[in-house]
Amino acid sequence: MNTVPATASVVIVGAGPAGMTAGIALADAGVNVVLLDKLAEGANTSRAVVVHARTLEVLEQFGVTAALLERGIVVPRFVMRDGDHALARISFDGLPTKYPYTVMIGQESTEAILLARLEKAGAQVYRHTEVTGVGQDADGVTVSYLDADGGANSIRADWVIGADGMRSKVREAAGIGFTGATYPESFVLADVRMTWPDPRDEVSLHLSPEGVTVVAPLPDPRPDRFRIVATVADAPEHQDLAYVQALVDARRPGAHARIEEIIWSSRFRVHHRVADHYRAGRVLLAGDAAHVHSPAGGQGMNTGIQDAAMLGRLLAAVAEGAPEATLDEYERTRRPVALGVVGFTDRVTRMATLRPLPARLIRNLVISTAARIPAFRRALAYQLSELANR
Structure with a gap:
């Protein structure tokens, strides 16, 4: 078992898809980055399975999209039904992207692909390492953790990214609210x-x-x-x-x-929650630590990966000497995206679970009528694919 180093430029807490994406972006830029994760191993179940077009575009810069396509299954259509009756058929064909479809692939495969790429970039995940505290001062951040043997230790960093999920200890330590x-x-x-x-x-x-x-x-x-x-x-x-x-x-x-x-x-x-802020001093959030919502539309992991790619790029620029104000672009750009995703998935979930028969009949009529309009079908496909997040 490798020992966690005493210092790093950036510590990422959480080695899921978002954490590893940020790690790849930073390591590719030559930043000394360390990833800590309390789990003994990565995902071994499918969990999040949808990879949308925009995420495929984002991951192409890291050279992993081809592997996702090779191991996944391409799905170019989405159908909305009430019982056995099809209300709307939405095709991703014709979208302005190299990837006019979704890819279905288990999260365990996605994480394995990202981990191999992360290690190729020279970074490492230190597992069985549970973060217990995060404290920052004017010069940096101290991340306290328990190692695999239960021993207390710490690592000092210039910056910390909390990609440690909905119950993020990093977000809590930073005092950032999680409204919803x-x-x-x-x-x-x-x-x-x-x-x-x-x-x-x-x-x-x-x-x-x-x-x-x-x-x-x-x-x-x-x-x-x-x-x-x-x-x-x-x-x-x-x-x-x-x-x-x-x-x-x-x-x-x-x-x-x-x-x-x-x-x-x-x-x-x-x-359905969004962090009140994505940054508190030297601590930043990404993925489920920053936003969670209904699984309708399969947007969660995709939004988190896109968060992490942008954050990694911006933080690498700051590590190389760009002003800290460069990081303001992250929350300014990505938090509205999360609010939009939460709103969209919430509307879909509530619409889909209407119980009164009159309301369901009206809903079905509205959907089936709108679905006959090509512009509606295209707009819905565009939103589901997250291409509006470019």
Whole structure:
């Protein structure tokens, strides 16, 4: 086990997709960067699975997009349904990008690709290292941590990036508020093997009074692996095959879907929150430490990676002598993006879970009517792909 150095120019707390993206940007610029993560290893489950066009563009500068395409599955269509009735079909074809589609790939694969690139750039992740405190003064920041043996230690840095998730200790230590609320529903997430009537080049969003359900194909040698995300009033701690089958049957009647195996499942609560600021002195935030929201649209990891790419570039410039005011561009640019994503996913989630029949009928009529307009379909595809964030 390697020992964490005593000093670094930048310490990144959290080695998920956002933390590693920032680390790559900094290491490529020759900045001495250290990543700390309390987990003994990276993601070993799929979790976030959608990579949108703008993220593919951003990651192309680091030379990892080709690997994502090689290991993922290209999905150029998005379908919105109520029961077995298609209300809208949205195609990403024709968008002004080299990547007019989404890529479905498990987070464990995304993290493995980013880690290999990070190490190629000369940086390292120190795992099983739990940060316990962050204190800053005029000259730098001291990050306290417990090592793998439980020993207390610290590292001194010029700057710290908190990419340590929704319950960020870095954000808390910096005294930055996290404004928002929690959805009353819980979410079920399951990777399954099943027979499914839709083609494997589309993602479907199902609207129902019981809750919103997303079904998406996942890369696998066998063509029967899918991701299911569903809102429920109160998800059980363990989701067995019968439970997930009942969810699919209720929300896509007539599909004749048959789940054969649950590969992995989980439950979680979803918040919609944005950090009040993205910087406090020498401490900056990225990814889920800065914003969390509904998984509708698969925007979370994408927004975090885009945060981190910009922050890494700006912080590298400051490390090389640019004025600290250069960092002001980060919050000025990226926080409005997060507010927009939170607002968009919140509207989709609330719209999708309408319960009164009259409201659902009106919603369906509005969606199906608007979906006949090419400009509407293009605008929705543009927003989902996050190309407006350029």
